[in-house]
Amino acid sequence: MQTKNPPIKRIKLSFLERLYLPEIFKGMAYTFAQMFKPKFTMSYPEVKWKPKPVFRGRPVLVERADKTGERCVACGLCARVCPPLAISMQANETELPQERHPITFEINMLRCIYCGYCEEVCPEEAIVMSDEYDITYHTRQKAIMDKQQLLVPMEKVQARLDFLREYKNAVRNAAEQAVGEDAKK
Amino acid sequence: MKHEVELIDGVESLAKPKLDTATRFEKRKKIYQALEDRDTTVLVDDDDPLESTMVLNMGPSHPATHGVLRIALKLDGETIVAAVPELGYLHRAMEKLAENKTYHEWMPYSDRLDYMSPYSNNTALCLAVEKLGDFKVPERAQYIRTIACEIARISSHLLSIGSMLMDSGAVTIFLYTFQEREEIYDVFDMLTGARFTVSHCRIGGVASDISQECVDFIKNWLKEFKKKLSDWRKLVDRNRIFIERLEGVGYISKEDAIAIGLTGPNLRASGVAYDIRRAEPYMIYDRFEFNTPVLENGDCYSRYLIRMLEMEESVKIIEQALKQLPKGDVRIDNAKQAYAWKGEIYHSMEALIHDFMMTHEGLQLPKGEIYHAIEAPKGELGFYIQSDGSGFPWRLKIRSPSFCNLQALPQMVEGGMISDVVVVIGSLDPVMGEADK
Ligand code: SF4
Ligand code: SF4
Numbered sequence: 101m102q103t104k105n106p107p108i109k110r111i112k113l114s115f116l117e118r119l120y121l122p123e124i125f126k127g128m129a130y131t132f133a134q135m136f137k138p139k140f141t142m143s144y145p146e147v148k149w150k151p152k153p154v155f156r157g158r159p160v161l162v163e164r165a166d167k168t169g170e171r172c173v174a175c176g177l178c179a180r181v182c183p184p185l186a187i188s189m190q191a192n193e194t195e196l197p198q199e200r201h202p203i204t205f206e207i208n209m210l211r212c213i214y215c216g217y218c219e220e221v222c223p224e225e226a227i228v229m230s231d232e233y234d235i236t237y238h239t240r241q242k243a244i245m246d247k248q249q250l251l252v253p254m255e256k257v258q259a260r261l262d263f264l265r266e267y268k269n270a271v272r273n274a275a276e277q278a279v280g281e282d283a284k285k
Numbered sequence: 286m287k288h289e290v291e292l293i294d295g296v297e298s299l300a301k302p303k304l305d306t307a308t309r310f311e312k313r314k315k316i317y318q319a320l321e322d323r324d325t326t327v328l329v330d331d332d333d334p335l336e337s338t339m340v341l342n343m344g345p346s347h348p349a350t351h352g353v354l355r356i357a358l359k360l361d362g363e364t365i366v367a368a369v370p371e372l373g374y375l376h377r378a379m380e381k382l383a384e385n386k387t388y389h390e391w392m393p394y395s396d397r398l399d400y401m402s403p404y405s406n407n408t409a410l411c412l413a414v415e416k417l418g419d420f421k422v423p424e425r426a427q428y429i430r431t432i433a434c435e436i437a438r439i440s441s442h443l444l445s446i447g448s449m450l451m452d453s454g455a456v457t458i459f460l461y462t463f464q465e466r467e468e469i470y471d472v473f474d475m476l477t478g479a480r481f482t483v484s485h486c487r488i489g490g491v492a493s494d495i496s497q498e499c500v501d502f503i504k505n506w507l508k509e510f511k512k513k514l515s516d517w518r519k520l521v522d523r524n525r526i527f528i529e530r531l532e533g534v535g536y537i538s539k540e541d542a543i544a545i546g547l548t549g550p551n552l553r554a555s556g557v558a559y560d561i562r563r564a565e566p567y568m569i570y571d572r573f574e575f576n577t578p579v580l581e582n583g584d585c586y587s588r589y590l591i592r593m594l595e596m597e598e599s600v601k602i603i604e605q606a607l608k609q610l611p612k613g614d615v616r617i618d619n620a621k622q623a624y625a626w627k628g629e630i631y632h633s634m635e636a637l638i639h640d641f642m643m644t645h646e647g648l649q650l651p652k653g654e655i656y657h658a659i660e661a662p663k664g665e666l667g668f669y670i671q672s673d674g675s676g677f678p679w680r681l682k683i684r685s686p687s688f689c690n691l692q693a694l695p696q697m698v699e700g701g702m703i704s705d706v707v708v709v710i711g712s713l714d715p716v717m718g719e720a721d722k
Contacts, residue, residue: 102700106536108582111528120525130520131457140464154493156478181644183390215393215484220492221644223630223637229478267493270614270626278497280610 148234153263156216156229159207161250162257169194170251171226174202178218178227186211187218198224205247209235219264228260313369338366341703345374349452349707352717356694356706363703368695372688375721383681387647388414388488391681396482398666398685399719401444402437404430404473405661406719407486412567413657413668414488418650420622425613426490427568432503432606433476433485434659435599439510440469441662441714442550442592442599449589449711450521453530458517465513468506475499488648489623490616500607511600518593531586535697535709538583545696546689549664551713554591555583561660573605588712621649647676656684663687663714683722687715 116122142149151157161170174191186208194201218227230252237243254261344355353374359367379398383391388410395410396403408430415422447462470480476499477485477492485492521527537547542555552559560577562570578594580587617623620639629636652674658667664686671680690713697709 102534102536102697102705106533106584107538108533108536108584110532111523111586113523113525113528117523117525123524127457127520130516140467152475154475154478154496175641177641177644181390183386183393213393213482213484214479215482216478216492217390217393220624220627221640223640225627225631263493264627267496268626269628270618276497277612278495278500278610279612280606280608282609283611 151231151233153231153259154267155231155233156214158209158230158232158235159212159214159216159218159227159250160230160232160252160257161205161247162226162228162261163251163253164196165254167253169196169201170205170247171198171224172202172205172222173198173200173224173226174205175200175223177221177223181217181221182212183215183217184211184213186213202247205250206244207250208244209237210240210243220268225261225264228257228264230257230260343706345371350710351448351715354691354710354715354717354720358698358703358706360703365698365701365703365706368698368706370691370694372691372717373721375717377722379722380681380683383678385677387676388650388678389643389647391678392486392488393482393484396484397718398683398722399441399661399663399687399716400481401716402434402441402662403481403483404433404437404477404485405441405659405666407483408434408568409657409659409661409666410668411486411488412659413655413670414648414650416657417653417655417670417672418622418648420489420617422490422617423614424569424611425494426615428606428610429476429491429495429615430486431568431570432495432603432610433473433483435603435606436469436472436503438599438662439596440466442596443469445662445711445714446589446592449585449708449714450527452707452711453527455521455527458521461513461517465510468510472499472503472506475502487616487623489619490614494615495610500610503603504607507600507603511597514593514596514600522590522593528586531589531708531712532582532584534585534701534705535588535712536582536584537693537697541696542583542693545693547664547693548686548689549660549662550591550595551588551664551690551693553578554580554587556581561658561665565658567657567659569606570602572609573602575599575601585708585712588714592714649676650674658684661686663716663719664690666719683719685719685722687717687720688722691715691720 161172163169164171174189176189176191179187179189188206189202190204191200192203193199214229216229219229339360341358341360342355343358344350345353350356355371355374357369357371358365377397379394382394386394392407392410395406398406443462443466447459451459473483474480476495477483537555539556542552543557547555548559556579558577558579561567563577575598578591578598580591620636620643624643625636625639630640650672652672654669654671656667656669658665665684666686667684669682669684670678673679694709694713697713698706
């Protein structure tokens, strides 16, 4: 139950603070100064934000370097690890050197939470997170992306592949690590 | 709150509540029936119009309730006679879901608990699992976690302060703090790859290393942030209107705060110096110099001020951690405890098998029970895990600070004014994703 006078130490304000006028001017001055700061916002659809390689956008399937098909061997690991069960696939044999591939590979983009687990477990570097973040659809059916929609050439995701090699690997594979001043000694 | 004690069979026990459960249930049912689909209900006692009380439904979709919290308020004029917070509108069965997912698979779900500071939740879960398995996590990973957790604390406190000030009428600060949170999102984007749902902590380490670019960005941001923080404090701390609005509102004493189980800034604002980072240092917090701010008053103003002070301490921790950041791996180099390195999976059969086993079967943890709590921005966030030796938790219980802190709400608002409810909720800073789980 609250009382009108709880046992607290009240703050003592000086005369000027009680007068309140200086406070108003202080606030006005601070707000006024903000006007001359550089603009913080971005006019979004006209100006597009360019994500860095670290960004986890839409998961995509990587095409083979010789452009004959996808790298994926349909091992099913990504489908198993996907927390919201967004991935489904059907494996089959193929003429490609990897001998196995998915005949269907679907990611339900309404389910995907962009966690990046699929990329993390894939033993073939076949599924990676791209830099696409602006994904919209008009129907629920269109949100289920099939293999053709998911397949992208390797050059497009090269930056991400390089990032994975450098930052998700053991330290002995990393070129240069960011360390603090104290640790440099 | 003084507990009445009575003797039952010669043993001192807590006195039974005055009303027995059935009567209380009946009374509540009557109120809820009266409230059905209506915002307010006026109850007239004994046909005397002067003895009427009004029952007001605040929420679940009220801008001031910070999510989907519903409070049934019984009013006598403008004074609150009784308040009952109703939870569960955002219940997503997190704990049950965990029983059907491996520890690793469930980790992204923890982002969605306290969505104002996802990194702390990730860390809390990973630390609990690591404690159960007795894993030795590399130092570099601990440093990255610490840095990210403290940034998450700042982010959470900024939102709390911004929205609390907005609730009490100062909209400008809200915009300033949100601009700062945008910068923090940029930091998280650079560190983890996602702005909001970071999912970056892994059992046994973290997902990816921190880049030099990110370190520089954080350093620059901290410089700016310190300046802004002191500017805001000059603006608000001794503002007469703000003080008169908040001082003495929502008072809770030290004893009550302990009895109810408040934790975090809310407890420290009542004069109890309990901070898990100091009381039971986890990770590497014992290596840093920082203070635990404690205020005595226990009112809304102290709860505002303590968050401001805590942000200053967090800045200190981040600065020290960035300075000490050591070289090394960011994950355990043992394929039985954490995922093998990507480079090895591509080239070695053994690593590949471990990758498959880890994904299909999950971690093989010993049988047993474990509880591990961290000092999350809102208070003590603990995970209690019961393991039956398989890759799935047999039972996973979340001790969420928002849920426990909300229990203090009736006591803080009863007897006060209706307009105080809004600032009291703002000062308690509950996040419903975490309270409802
Ligand atoms: S990013 Fe996560 S949720 Fe999306 S498909 Fe990959 S594993 Fe599933
Ligand atoms: S984990 Fe990689 S190789 Fe295996 S099915 Fe998924 S995309 Fe294909």
